[in-house]
Amino acid sequence: MTLHRRTALALAASLAAPAVRAQPARVLKFIPHSNLISLDPIWTPAAVVRNHGFMVFDTLYGVDDHYRPQPQMAAGHLFEDEDRICTITLREGLTFHDGEPVRAADAVASLRRWMRRASVGQKLAEVTEELVALDDRRLRFRLKRRFPQLIRGLGQASVPIPFIMPERLARTDPFQQFREVVGSGPFRFKPGEFNPGSFMAYERFEGYRPVETGTPSLIAGPKQVFLDRVEWHVIPDSATAAAALQSGAMDWFEAPPAELEPLLARARGVTVEPLEPLPRPALMRINHLNAPLSDVRIRRALLPALDQAEFMAALVGPEPSRYAADFGVYTPGTPFASRSGLDALLGPRDLGLAKRLLAEAGYAGQPVRLLAAMDVPAQAALAQVGADLFRRLGMAVEFAAMDWGTLMQRTNSREPLERGGWSAYCTFFPGLEFTDPGAHLVLRGNGLAGANGWPSSQRLEALREEWFQAPDAAAEARIATEMQQVALEEVLFLPLGAYRANTAIKRSLTGRVQGLPVFWGLRSA
Secondary structure: OOHHHHHHHHHHHHHHOOOOOOOOOOEEEEEOOOOOOOOOOOOOOOHHHHHHHHHHOEEOEEEOOOOOEEEOOEEEEEEEOOOOEEEEEEOOOOEOOOOOEOOHHHHHHHHHHHHHHOHHHHHHHHHEEEEEEOOOOEEEEEEOOOOOOHHHHHOOOOOOOOEEOOHHHHOOOOOOOOOOOOOOOOEEEOHHHOEOOOEEEEEEOOOOOOOOOOOOEOOEOOOOOOOOEEEEEOOOOHHHHHHHHHHOOOOEEOOOOHHHHHHHHHOOOEEEEEOOOOOEEEEEEEOOOOOOOOOHHHHHHHHHHOOHHHHHHHHHOOOHHHEEOOOOOOOOOOOOOOOOOOHHHOOOOOHHHHHHHHHHOOOOOOEEEEEEEOOOHHHHHHHHHHHHHHHHOOOEEEEEEEOHHHHHHHOOOOOOHHHOOOOEEEEEOOHHHHOOOOOOOOOOOEHHHOOOOOOEOHHHHHHHHHHHOOOOHHHHHHHHHHHHHHHHHOOOEEEEEEEOOEEEEEOOEEOOOOOOOOOOOOEEO
């Protein structure tokens, strides 16, 4: 019997009991949207690993819900020499979970590792002449030229997050996973209780010192902890997870499927509310190395048949208020979002035109391998609609079902299909991650140096460089629009729409900080 099956049966048995034993007031039981596929939040951009990161680690800065960076581990910073030198001072008394003090050398090593993987970090590395620890509390950037996004980048909410960790962990190759988990954040990871695929536990770190001023907002402000312990219970079956929340066996169900939301909204003591302030963009990542999707003509041929409303209805139902069907590159409702370049995605869908374009592009039955994470309901639904799109176009699609962790490992492969490679997969991102070109994970054309999919576009990379040097907000907006036009013309990925994600949580839990599933600020009545 599998571990997941045993978990489901045990929960079902507990739900059948006439009464449920109340949990201790300061223990919170949480159902994450997927299994924790890694302990290293720099190695992978997966949202569940980012959420784990915010439990354990802290950052120098954090953006509030107006996207303004606020000091966290940093006491402040000073720019000199026409903004080409930036000295950041750490707050006094910061300690890691193993009792060691947080030093500037730890921050320097952590940022260097992050700069290898993060989109904005890679640009920061290009303009950094020197990054050193001046003493235990001060680190200094010496830049080749001004970089106005420096502090905003250090406080970003886009993955990977620039978490600060001990120097010994930060020296791990960023393309390899570390195994030890030691941070200085509000919770301490409990490795002895870790059961991969089933259970994770975190305990309050008594030595954590939140900032003393400000208001909790997104990932900024005081991270005050009122819980002694947080447990993550992986329950792949959504009906079992919903029943556990209804019965009181669980306290928070991060991502209930839309069809279960009405049931949970009627449940006594449960509230269904928006998880994040922004919609979640969904897209199909494309492997630009493997035919036939390596041919831009084939990719363009898909657009007249792609219906974002179909993908979104599979996630959240037909109610248009729950989704946007005009997503291009930037999160709908954010400053850079527009319909520019979306002509092929808007208006009546035309399957016949798409088939003709495929034939003109030379498509002749070559296989397309679509990877599908079946243990994440949202990704499974997107993949099923995607596979149906390929089939209706007459393409030879292979639907490769697997769990999310296996998929993430598989998409690191650059092998051709005959040696186990891949063509595409569907996923989604928190809306905060697609708000501007600087930190946008998939708005890149840097080929093999980039994230999985590896698209190459000199035009896009040149515009990105121009955006970083933009003199004002108007120039930033103009360049961001041009970048969207190029990304859609070259079809870096297929935009599938953007949806508003809800979460289900006990009404007795108050103080939740909206934006990410974080656990500071939460109180149990």
